[in-house]
Amino acid sequence: MNNLRDKLLGDIRSGKVAMTPRAYFVAKIVALLAVSLGIVFVTIFIFNFIFFSLRINGHETLLGFGPRGMQAFVYFFPWYLLVLDVALVGLLQWLLRNFRLGYQIPVLYLVAGLLLGAFAFGFALDRGTPLNDVLHEGREHLPRPIGGFYEGAQRSPTAGSGMCHCVILAIDGSTLTVRDTRDSGGEGGDVSTLRITLPPNDRHATTSGLKVGDVIFIAGDESEGVIEAFGIRREDDSHSFFKPARQ
Amino acid sequence: MHVEQTESDEEIACRVQGGDIDAFGILVDRYEQKLARYGRRFVARDEDIQDIVQDVFVSAYQNIQGFDATLRFSPWIYRIAHNACVNALRKSGRTAFSYDFDALVSHHVYEDPAESERDVKDMRLLLDRGLDKMQAKYREILILHYYEDMQYRDIADILQIPIGTVSIRMKRAKEALRENIKNEL
Numbered sequence A: 001m002n003n004l005r006d007k008l009l010g011d012i013r014s015g016k017v018a019m020t021p022r023a024y025f026v027a028k029i030v031a032l033l034a035v036s037l038g039i040v041f042v043t044i045f046i047f048n049f050i051f052f053s054l055r056i057n058g059h060e061t062l063l064g065f066g067p068r069g070m071q072a073f074v075y076f077f078p079w080y081l082l083v084l085d086v087a088l089v090g091l092l093q094w095l096l097r098n099f100r101l102g103y104q105i106p107v108l109y110l111v112a113g114l115l116l117g118a119f120a121f122g123f124a125l126d127r128g129t130p131l132n133d134v135l136h137e138g139r140e141h142l143p144r145p146i147g148g149f150y151e152g153a154q155r156s157p158t159a160g161s162g163m164c165h166c167v168i169l170a171i172d173g174s175t176l177t178v179r180d181t182r183d184s185g186g187e188g189g190d191v192s193t194l195r196i197t198l199p200p201n202d203r204h205a206t207t208s209g210l211k212v213g214d215v216i217f218i219a220g221d222e223s224e225g226v227i228e229a230f231g232i233r234r235e236d237d238s239h240s241f242f243k244p245a246r247q
Numbered sequence B: 001m002h003v004e005q006t007e008s009d010e011e012i013a014c015r016v017q018g019g020d021i022d023a024f025g026i027l028v029d030r031y032e033q034k035l036a037r038y039g040r041r042f043v044a045r046d047e048d049i050q051d052i053v054q055d056v057f058v059s060a061y062q063n064i065q066g067f068d069a070t071l072r073f074s075p076w077i078y079r080i081a082h083n084a085c086v087n088a089l090r091k092s093g094r095t096a097f098s099y100d101f102d103a104l105v106s107h108h109v110y111e112d113p114a115e116s117e118r119d120v121k122d123m124r125l126l127l128d129r130g131l132d133k134m135q136a137k138y139r140e141i142l143i144l145h146y147y148e149d150m151q152y153r154d155i156a157d158i159l160q161i162p163i164g165t166v167s168i169r170m171k172r173a174k175e176a177l178r179e180n181i182k183n184e185l
Helices: A003-013 A022-056 A059-064 A066-076 A079-096 A100-104 A107-128 A131-137 A146-151 A235-242 B002-006 B009-017 B021-043 B049-062 B073-092 B117-133 B136-147 B152-159 B163-184
Strands: A163-172 A175-180 A192-197 A215-223 A226-234
Touching: A003 B021, A003 B049, A022 A059, A022 A079, A022 A107, A022 A131, A059 A066, A059 A215, A059 A226, A066 A215, A066 A226, A079 A100, A079 A107, A100 B152, A107 A131, A131 A146, A163 A192, A175 A215, A215 A235, B009 B021, B009 B073, B021 B049, B021 B073, B021 B136, B049 B073, B073 B136, B073 B152, B117 B136, B117 B163, B136 B152, B136 B163, B152 B163
Parallel strands: A192 A226
Antiparallel strands: A163 A175, A163 A215, A175 A192, A215 A226
């Protein structure tokens, strides 16, 4: 005579205790997988967007401008997007712990693997496909929030920021005169000229290889219409280094 | 009766999934004593254990359709029992389950396949003396291995942690147990 068994079987037969249908568990797994997959896509998209944002604003070029450039890169990096991505990966690893494979892998390895995978796919998506450029061109017609992302992606450097996408008008020794279009938000707006001075013997800021008419990206310290540059790169060069120039 | 004894837990669970209510009675018979023993040692008290065991079986029946019959039944039902015991400990406020940093990185797995019956008996004697004073996470892993005869891979499935974490936690649990007993003497 087993009291517990008899009580349990009695409760089951009377309908007091009922079995949850298999469909519930199947739906739960499908929902978990769908949410996990959705998070994977969003995580990859955000990494891809970070790379696009760095590319389109020329911020990644700062990495080639020595310690000052690195400092500026850290300042301009969209940290909030990275924090959002890490939080999503944290949520993803927590969801994956519902699966055997998820809890068999140590937490740090799982998080590192997911971040690395999303980082690599995001990079490949930005540099290997025209997706971002196409979405950016058609940003006004995109649904929210993706449209909002792309509308705010390109932030033109403001006057006084020390950064500029400019066209060389004249080269005189270690001084450049460039067309400053920063406040106009692009070509065709108000145009003024800007003087760029280059420190002697600085491999990051040199006029060698530059000619009148070149489009350049400059970073430096700006004061009263003069930028003392700590880094210059021709736009074509930065494209050839990071991504083939679009025709 | 003969069929009941030779049939595996997984086969019986399949019958329950198919609607055989009496088959669930066989699982209750097979696991009631084991789960009560596990609960009594893990929660470290006698009262409420019958209620906890009953809740475990109710939960097992309710969720039996979620059991994957290609895996072993025993870790599955012990997982339910683990959750019930952890909840009981939390409710009573007698333990604080802190984050397990051992689950962050991988550890070398060392499970002694040649652990003799005598080693196990000696360990059980030590456990009888020092188990109560141990942290719940160490107490549980020792109970599962030395009283419930669970292999490391089964313990990993019950606690849902990597097998390397089981190994390092077992090592730390044994050290803590020896330290407790040494301090007592």
